[in-house]
Amino acid sequence: MRETVAYLVGGDNWVPCFVSVYSLLDNNPDSTFRVVIFTEEDRSNKFFANVDLLEGVHDDFTVEYVNIPLDRFNALPEEPEKNAIFPKAMYAKLLIPELFPDPPEQFLYLDADTLILNSLTELFERSLSEVTVAAAPDVKNRIGGLDVGLNRQYFNAGVMYVDLNRWVETEVTPTCLDFIQRHKPSYMDQTALNAVLHRRDDVDIISPKYNLIRSWEENADENIEVSFDWDDTGIIHYAGVPKPWHYRANGEIFDHWLSYCDKTPFGDFYPQHRNPKFVEYTEKALEPFPRLHAMAECIYQNI
Template sequence: MANHPINILVTFDQNYVRPFQTMLTSLVSNNPSEQFTVWLLHSAIPLDELETLDEFCQNQSVTFKPISVDHNIFENARISKRYPKEIYYRLLAPKLLPESVERILYLDPDTLVINPIRMLWEMDLKDNCFSASSHTGLTNIVGGINRIRLQTKHDYYNTGIILMDLNKARAIVEADEIFQTVSRHETELILPDQDVFNYLYGDYTLSIDETIWNYDTRYYANYLLRSGGKADLNWLMKNTAILHYCGKNKPWSSSRPLLTILQFSINIISKFPQEYCKEYPMYHYLNCHFKSIMTKIKSIISFWIKNSSSPTKSV
């Protein structure tokens, strides 16, 4: 698989175009020797916007392949404000993408890629259909609650980054099963598409290291504590490949995006554990690492700074 182009899957509407552009810029900037093909599953992005996206991708030497999803597929699906048809796209990706596409990496638009991803792309899935990370926190209490809630035995996977073996996934993914699961468990689902993925496909998913492949930027202090102080900012910038801005508060939602992304990425000033502050004085620590952090993100931060209008709706 070495040197083969990497397929990237995204699903979003017009509200997430700029975050996607930022994510893609970070991906290309930090993987300069790679070739990428981006597959977009969508239903309502106008042609002129798609042409703009295609031009943007061409300028990054990225192949852009949008696919407009047929509305008739969702004839038997539960569709509402809480359950828009877009939530089904990444679940149905094995059925919606051409059979010529055998492997693909799904990336949420609210991610930044800060190191090479070739190792993830070439990962042996060990007969699994997917690989994903679980955000366990300090004690994994939430994981235990989710196992009880969904009646599963595996970790609760975050679906913001998923590597898919599409050949294997096509054998188990069925649209009607997904739609029926949503209908039967509608009142129990908290994060609908993520819950459904875990309920139906968690047993077919290889667990991968969240600190490398799906770093939740809200919980720097947790990662630092769990690692015994090893996973500091210097370690993060050298080892973490993908930062994930989970939750409702996004960097681009702020009127001061540069400050906000630093707060998200560092997450150190207000939450840094007191015992580590004694070992690593705050100002000394920040001064040591600001340069490396800014070097990583300077090529991508401009999108949040220069665009005055901000997306407010996620897909």
């Protein structure tokens, strides 16, 4: 059976997306894949310039390019003026199910900053017969205020296994866009999906091992059991900052991404001379000066 995997890519995410696809193919050699790249940009980028090299990793896959029409993209609600942490492009993923050429029955959506560590066969075999989406918990349970029972778990929309027909038939996209237009939540598409799908009892919460968010160690919800067993982890998600390719990134969870990046044509993409001790020293020296400390923190997190 052919498995369909969709990405929404643009800006600086082309190389991370290539690394994600590489890891997907490398760790699922017995699966047939249809990888579909959705973007508002053209094909002149590092991903498509090197896509033929993926044939050395896997011998049964295709890669497709789908351009998001400008009129559809511009029709999305504007991002909130206050408290917005993502640009409009980040929630264009709500358009994906309605833009699929030759729509599959179901597909796996992955953010570009993901890394697949092991086989996803168990996830692909999961039944979606009674729900539209299967997704893993987010680090923080932001379910309060969504007019949803507090026993529900807020999920992260960076990894979603989706029943495409059910999504379209139940009008998930227009309902979520309407929610964003009316409420302007900070976590736009993610909060809208949580509100809409939970109110319908239309989401299946799955194991965090399929969306192991890199900040679990610092911000873990104590009510959710999370294991950093790399032999059992299906997908790492480098949500937030730092990313593995930032100077500030340091630790085993980031080293997994760097090891895969080294196998691609982009081994020099990430900083070669990370110096966390220098960063720590600078932060400590600036602690008496709150404004300078805040400025340095912002710079370090994004380089």
